[in-house]
Amino acid sequence: MDTIKINETDNVAVALKDLEKGSCISVSGRSVTLAEDIKRGHKIALEDIPEGSPVIKYGNRIGLATCHITGGSHVHVHNMRTSLSEHAEYVYEPVSCPGPGHSDRTFMGYRRDDGKVGIRNEIWIIPTVGCVSSVAQKLASSCQDLVKGSVDGLYCFTHPYGCSQMGDDHAVTRKVLAALTRHPNAGAVLILSLGCENLTMDQFRQELGSWDHKRVKFLTCQESEDELTEGRALLKELADYAGGFSRIPVPVSELTVGLKCGGSDGLSGITANPLAGRFSDRLISMGGSTILTEVPEMFGAESLLFNRCRSREVFDKAVAMVEDFKRYFTSHGQVVYENPSPGNKEGGISTLEDKSCGCVQKGGSAQIEDVLRYADTVAVKGLSLLSGPGNDLVSTTALTAAGAHMILFTTGRGTPFGAPAPTVKISSNTHLYESKRGWIDFNAGTIADGANSMDEAADALAELVISIASGEQTLSEKNGYREIAILKDGVTL
Secondary structure, eight states: OOEEOOSTTOSEEEESSOBOTTOEEEETTEEEEOSSOBOTTOEEESSOBOTTOEEEETTEEEEEESSOBOTTOEESTTTEEOOOOSOOOOOOOOOOOOOOOOOOOEEEEEEOTTSOEESOOEEEEEESSGGGHHHHHHHHHHTGGGOOTTOOEEEEOOOSOSSSOOHHHHHHHHHHHHHHHTOTTEEEEEEEEOSSSSSOHHHHHHHHOSOOTTTEEEEEGGGOSOHHHHHHHHHHHHHHHHTTOOOEEEEGGGOEEEEEEOSOOTTTTTTHHHHHHHHHHHHHHTTOEEEEOOGGGTTTOHHHHHTTBSSHHHHHHHHHHHHHHHHHHHHTTOOTTOOOOHHHHHTTOOSHHHHHHHHGGGGTTOOEEEEEOTTOOOOSSEEEEEOOOSOHHHHHHHHHHTTOSEEEEEESSOOOOOOSSOEEEEESSHHHHHHOTTTOSEETHHHHHTSSOHHHHHHHHHHHHHHHHTTOOOHHHHTTOOOOOOOOOSOOO
16 A cells, blocks of 8 residues: 555545655545655645645644645645644533443552552652752662662663742642652652752652652752762662562553654654554553643644543643643744644654644543643543643653653654653654664554554554563663653743
């Protein structure tokens, strides 16, 4: 198959491989001769599209023609534009969607003393301020000998914040770091502070609330004669505590998976993103939970999600989430549709609507149970929306802080990074999978190649997720790629 028409109402098709000018393609019983070369992932006009008329893909308008486009022509940024504006009206027209189910399926996880479940048993060093990042890194590198037995790893998560911040900006840093401290993938945590920052240790303890003194230790470097020696001693205590945990069978219903895309191309919304959505539906049907974020990449496709909200209250929270993010853009003098990225465009995505309609495919078809603010944690089973930007590192950090045990990260162009939670890279095309075998964990390109159906690929992906939840490492874990980034929106003193 050379092309795909996603929805019967579409007036464009997508090339599944590079096609040459003069080639004749057959789409829905219609023959179309290509007026120019078309690269993989890019759109082809199936009919004449008059100037000002909508370009339809996924059964939705993804933009407007800026000139008369003849059938067989390349449809992209040179002849179409977004139809979005800063203002939109939303009407709640609920549709029936499946909610959480039940399954006897299990994985091998770690049951914590507070009843929570982790899929890793790691020791985390979390600095409260960027000034001690180098200390955290030195402790992490010099104490790797403590990783033994059931301890899966020792990592530090550095960042430049925790001081010279004010108001909500300061509070967000505090909330994210506390949420990471509570994450069940961490069997034990060392909180490292300097001592004079405005995110004080007392403030952090208050944000953290109650904690297990065997699991969480604190070290203030200005109060220590030798922070490296004292830090190692505390890490030794934490390693001894974490080493007491072992993997046991845990119901799949206790698994939470974050959904994210980055470096998308024209096939992302056809292969990898719908595959992630199919997996999301399956996990929820077994009683598990998924989290969908990237609010700016919902613009133009919001209604596809909003009508799946389980109640008017959840719908109102979803609308407020989108409107708040639009105000965030406009308050900084930016337009809401300043997207897609240059790499997205190179891969065949033309407008934000084009990108958004592909992005929301990761949310599958399940009912939306809740809407979370940035730095909030999942509170109900099923599919939750999480307020957060599209930036890869910021959004995957937010997904981890929200409670995701692992993250499914779909991509058409590839990226090596890893979040604190195991990050599963899913390629939208086989070329990426074959050229970046050190990055990509799963190839959704077989769907476009015709080698697998969507259901067959979903079966294989579900088995991989269970294996990773039970201890199999992702490639980003094997490479040692683990990092965080926190959303900053405020004055730096």
